[in-house]
Amino acid sequence: MQPDPLDPNFAEATSLHPAVVPVLVCVPPNTPTAEAIALMSEAQTSYVLITQQQRPIGIFTERDLVRLIASSQFAPSQPISTVMSASVKTLCTADIQDTLRIFQQMQQHQLRHLPVVNESQQLVGIVTKESLRQTLTFSTLLKLKQVEEVMQTEVICASADTMVRQIAKKMNEHRVSCVVILDAGDRPVGIITEHDIVQFQTLGLALDQTPAQTVMSTPLLPIHPKDSLWKTHQQMNQRRVRRFVVCRPDGELAGLITQSSLLQALNPAEVQQMIELLQQEAEQLRTEHQALLEARNRELRARQAVLTEKLKTEQAEHQKADDQIRFQAGLLDVVAQAVIATDQAGYILYWNRYAQTLYGWSAEAVMGRSILEIMPDLKAQAKAAALINRLRQQEVWSGELLVQRQDGSQFPAWVVLSPTCNEQGQVCGIVGIADDISDRKRLEAERSAADTALKLAYRKLDQSHEALESRVATRTAALRQAEHRWRSLLEEVQLVVIGLDLTGKVTYANPFFLELVGYTAEAVIHADWVSCFISPSERAQVSDYFQQLNLQREIPSQHQNTILTKSGKERIIVWKNTLLRDLQNNVIGSMSIGEDITERFAIDRIKGEFVAMVSHELRTPLTAIHGGVKLLSQGIVPSQSDQGQALFQVVVQSSQRLVRLVDDILTLERLESGEYPLHKQFINSQTVTRQVTDALRVMAREANMVIEVCDPGIPILADSDRITQVLTNLLDNAIKFSPPGSTIHLTVESREGQGDPHVLFAVCDQGKGIPAEQQPTIFERFVQADQTGNREKGGTGLGLTICRNIVEQHGGKIWVESRLGEGSCFFVTLPIEPSKTS
Amino acid sequence: MTRQILAIDDEEAIRIILKASLEFTAGWTVLTAASGQAGFAIAQTEQPDAILLDVMMPETDGITLFHQLQAEASTQKIPIIFLTAQAREVERKRLEALGCGVILKPFEPEIIAQQVRTLLDWQKS
Numbered sequence: 004m005q006p007d008p009l010d011p012n013f014a015e016a017t018s019l020h021p022a023v024v025p026v027l028v029c030v031p032p033n034t035p036t037a038e039a040i041a042l043m044s045e046a047q048t049s050y051v052l053i054t055q056q057q058r059p060i061g062i063f064t065e066r067d068l069v070r071l072i073a074s075s076q077f078a079p080s081q082p083i084s085t086v087m088s089a090s091v092k093t094l095c096t097a098d099i100q101d102t103l104r105i106f107q108q109m110q111q112h113q114l115r116h117l118p119v120v121n122e123s124q125q126l127v128g129i130v131t132k133e134s135l136r137q138t139l140t141f142s143t144l145l146k147l148k149q150v151e152e153v154m155q156t157e158v159i160c161a162s163a164d165t166m167v168r169q170i171a172k173k174m175n176e177h178r179v180s181c182v183v184i185l186d187a188g189d190r191p192v193g194i195i196t197e198h199d200i201v202q203f204q205t206l207g208l209a210l211d212q213t214p215a216q217t218v219m220s221t222p223l224l225p226i227h228p229k230d231s232l233w234k235t236h237q238q239m240n241q242r243r244v245r246r247f248v249v250c251r252p253d254g255e256l257a258g259l260i261t262q263s264s265l266l267q268a269l270n271p272a273e274v275q276q277m278i279e280l281l282q283q284e285a286e287q288l289r290t291e292h293q294a295l296l297e298a299r300n301r302e303l304r305a306r307q308a309v310l311t312e313k314l315k316t317e318q319a320e321h322q323k324a325d326d327q328i329r330f331q332a333g334l335l336d337v338v339a340q341a342v343i344a345t346d347q348a349g350y351i352l353y354w355n356r357y358a359q360t361l362y363g364w365s366a367e368a369v370m371g372r373s374i375l376e377i378m379p380d381l382k383a384q385a386k387a388a389a390l391i392n393r394l395r396q397q398e399v400w401s402g403e404l405l406v407q408r409q410d411g412s413q414f415p416a417w418v419v420l421s422p423t424c425n426e427q428g429q430v431c432g433i434v435g436i437a438d439d440i441s442d443r444k445r446l447e448a449e450r451s452a453a454d455t456a457l458k459l460a461y462r463k464l465d466q467s468h469e470a471l472e473s474r475v476a477t478r479t480a481a482l483r484q485a486e487h488r489w490r491s492l493l494e495e496v497q498l499v500v501i502g503l504d505l506t507g508k509v510t511y512a513n514p515f516f517l518e519l520v521g522y523t524a525e526a527v528i529h530a531d532w533v534s535c536f537i538s539p540s541e542r543a544q545v546s547d548y549f550q551q552l553n554l555q556r557e558i559p560s561q562h563q564n565t566i567l568t569k570s571g572k573e574r575i576i577v578w579k580n581t582l583l584r585d586l587q588n589n590v591i592g593s594m595s596i597g598e599d600i601t602e603r604f605a606i607d608r609i610k611g612e613f614v615a616m617v618s619h620e621l622r623t624p625l626t627a628i629h630g631g632v633k634l635l636s637q638g639i640v641p642s643q644s645d646q647g648q649a650l651f652q653v654v655v656q657s658s659q660r661l662v663r664l665v666d667d668i669l670t671l672e673r674l675e676s677g678e679y680p681l682h683k684q685f686i687n688s689q690t691v692t693r694q695v696t697d698a699l700r701v702m703a704r705e706a707n708m709v710i711e712v713c714d715p716g717i718p719i720l721a722d723s724d725r726i727t728q729v730l731t732n733l734l735d736n737a738i739k740f741s742p743p744g745s746t747i748h749l750t751v752e753s754r755e756g757q758g759d760p761h762v763l764f765a766v767c768d769q770g771k772g773i774p775a776e777q778q779p780t781i782f783e784r785f786v787q788a789d790q791t792g793n794r795e796k797g798g799t800g801l802g803l804t805i806c807r808n809i810v811e812q813h814g815g816k817i818w819v820e821s822r823l824g825e826g827s828c829f830f831v832t833l834p835i836e837p838s839k840t841s
Numbered sequence: 842m843t844r845q846i847l848a849i850d851d852e853e854a855i856r857i858i859l860k861a862s863l864e865f866t867a868g869w870t871v872l873t874a875a876s877g878q879a880g881f882a883i884a885q886t887e888q889p890d891a892i893l894l895d896v897m898m899p900e901t902d903g904i905t906l907f908h909q910l911q912a913e914a915s916t917q918k919i920p921i922i923f924l925t926a927q928a929r930e931v932e933r934k935r936l937e938a939l940g941c942g943v944i945l946k947p948f949e950p951e952i953i954a955q956q957v958r959t960l961l962d963w964q965k966s
Contacts, residue, residue, distance in 0.1 A: 615927060618926055618927065618928065619897050619926040619927070622926035622946045622947060623852050623854070623855060623926060623946070624854065625946075625947050626854075626855060626858065626926070626946040626947035626948065627852070627854030627855060627857075627858055629947040629950075630855075630858035630859075630861075630862060630947065630948070630950040631854075631857075631858055631861075633949070633950050633951060634858070634861050634862060634865065634950045634951075637951060639861075639862075639865045639866060639950070639951060640861050640865050646861050646865075649857055649861075650857065650858070650861060653853075653854045653857050653858065656854065657854050
């Protein structure tokens with residue numbers, strides 16, 4: 004049942020206080036309880052007032068119903084008077100003051116309903132916590148406060164499967180108006196209130212069989228501890244509920260906020276604090292306002308001061324402008340140019356002092372007259388008139404005009420004319436500035452003449468310059484050609500070319516040199532010649548030579564020295580040196596051209612040594628023959644004496660040696676020059692070995708030696724005589740240098756396994772051996788391992804050289820393997836030609 | 842007084858000719874050696890009046906032996922005459938620069954004793 008605004012009770016009630024609302028459910032004492040509850044449910048109220056003659060005699064609330072249900076004492080047909088609270092506390096209309104006082108009275112008596120009666124104790128309305136809460140207008144205060152500040156934290160809870168009657172029992176037991184339903188994880192999922200119990204009862208629910216989860220109010224409206232009371236208040240209004248479960252953001256139960264909680268927030272101390280706060284705010288605002296006002300005043304005063312100052316400045320500027328005008332007028336008078344101003348028709352308005360001097364007319368004489376009047380003739384007047392017209396079109400003109408003085412004489416003037424405009428930009432006059440340019444004209448004429456002469460001179464200069472350039476070009480081309488010729492000569496010549504500066508640094512090195520020494524040009528250029536390229540033993544000498552050369556002393560232009568290559572090898576160079584000079588004939592360095600004579604030098608040395616050797620080898624037997632023959636023939640030594648006989652023997656042996664030597668030299672010479680062609684034919688190796696052993700067997704026997712031959716008889720392609728000569732020589736040596744009683748082995752075998760197939764001859768003795776360091780050289784001319792004994796044994800020193808020559812001509816090899824004290828083996832290989840081996 | 846001459850030459854034929862020449866023409870006693878080292882030993886023990894020394898010998902050549910003799914106190918005063926088959930002027934000058942006499946091969950056997958006397962400034966003996 005909604006309050007009807009037209010109900011006289013309601014009008015009376017609300018006029019007392021907004022919280023006093025009409026009583027919606029009133030029943031007489033004999034009304035059955037079930038009926039009373041149905042009315043309560045229908046009117047959505049939390050109470051039923053029991054009245055008699057409009058006087059309240061009892062009250063039955065939701066809580067009372069819960070109590071009955073909890074104790075299972077509910078009897079529907081029982082009169083309400085038997086279960087109601089009989090001692091009803093009322094509020095007299097005369098005692099009604101403010102909302103807070105009413106709330107305090109309700110709290111004091113722990114009441115939720117306060118019936119209001121007039122002086123005659125007749126019921127006029129009721130105050131409930133809901134009606135009280137709805138009057139709350141302290142929105143600021145509610146906005147400032149948070150739910151967590153006033154919420155109840157002691158909350159009665161039950162699990163979702165609890166039966167409704169059990170819930171009612173809990174409510175009754177703890178005297179609370181609601182129970183919060185929790186899920187299995189102890190999170191609040193719903194709520195059951197006293198009001199709900201009333202509804203269930205009305206609907207006839209089986210309270211013992213109905214679990215909470217089927218009837219609870221769910222889901223819960225999310226009210227958080229940090230929400231404002233104002234929001235809560237508004238939500239209560241909107242949803243028409245009396246409490247909210249407060250949950251933390253994570254869904255945990257935080258507490259319960261009820262209408263009482265909201266009303267408690269309005270206790271007087273709080274309000275007083277709020278008022279003080281507001282007073283402080285008001286005071287602060289007043290102060291701020293005062294400050295603003297003062298600031299504004301200050302600003303206005305400052306602005307006034309600025310304006311005053313500006314005014315003063317403007318006045319000063321006006322004064323200054325006036326002064327400036329006066330000053331400029333004065334200037335125009337002292338300027339050394341005629342300044343004339345006219346109106347737009349050409350009538351003179353201003354005529355400065357210099358104009359008087361230039362034209363001869365005073366200002367007074369011309370002021371107001373037309374400018375055309377001072378033109379010398381009609382032609383000039385026509386031109387001036389045309390100019391005035393042009394200037395009216397706002398053009399500026401400058402040029403030369405012929406002008407007449409007062410005395411009739413004329414002069415050329417340089418005139419600049421410009422229009423003057425009024426404030427609207429319209430032409431209102433003309434200002435002309437004129438200058439006598441007689442002198443300038445004369446100077447110009449003179450300069451023009453000079454220019455012409457100068458141009459002529461320039462032209463002549465240009466011509467000769469061109470001729471010179473052409474000559475230079477021709478000469479440069481010739482020089483380039485010569486330079487190119489020289490450079491290609493230097494680059495290609497098979498001679499060393501080196502340029503040095505005066506400090507001995509390399510300034511040029513040709514490719515032949517670079518190739519010879521193995522350095523790059525970058526490494527050579529700027530390197531110090533003597534320290535980098537000259538053999539240490541010759542450095543001082545070469546350094547001295549170049550010093551002398553650079554000082555232009557008398558020294559031979561040719562010299563020879565040894566240079567070092569990158570790999571450390573020495574090259575012998577014979578140099579021809581020339582000084583380099585600059586255009587002033589100063590010496591700036593030297594250019595050396597050198598020939599690499601290393602090979603030639605080596606050949607010369609070998610030749611020299613050979614000649615010396617041959618000379619020695621020839622002279623020795625000659626000396627013996629010559630001496631022996633002379634001593635005998637002159638009878639100095641009697642021929643029959645022992646010494647005489649000895650001399651005879653010396654002569655004979657020396658003669659034989661001489662013959663052998665000459666033979667060997669000739670043989671070698673012929674072999675080397677190719678005059679001895681080989682007559683190769685297929686022979687059996689045994690043919691050769693037999694020939695050799697036959698020839699030497701006697702000699703061996705005399706020396707008490709044995710020659711053992713092992714020759715399977717291998718076919719070879721060779722010059723039989725020559726190979727016989729080689730083997731004879733080797734066997735002869737073996738006999739000569741072996742001790743008596745020893746055996747000499749001559750073996751022949753075929754080698755086909757390794758490398759090219761060949762026949763290997765070996766001559767092995769049991770002599771004293773050849774030192775390792777001599778083994779590589781014993782095949783050279785006149786080199787003998789055992790030189791001391793060789794002469795006596797009749798060797799010429801050419802035998803092994805001849806052997807090597809013959810073997811190499813056959814395409815074979817010869818070498819020695821030897822150990823000191825054990826003997827030597829000489830090996831000779833001859834190739835078996837593949838086509839013949841098969 | 843009979844002079845004693847040491848002839849050092851690796852060629853036996855030359856040693857025989859030298860010995861015969863000097864003994865038969867001057868009557869000097871001639872000792873011979875076939876190598877430089879043998880000659881050095883004889884020079885030290887026999888103290889000959891002069892040494893005829895072949896230049897071109899294997900192992901210890903004439904020049905080396907000359908320096909060896911000069912370095913040894915007992916032999917440094919013995920006058921030395923080089924025998925050389927090198928006919929070149931340069932070679933002769935090189936040997937003379939050592940302060941020694943030089944006789945070229947082939948030599949004349951009948952006058953070699955006289956050559957030695959002249960070179961060593963000996964009176965005929």
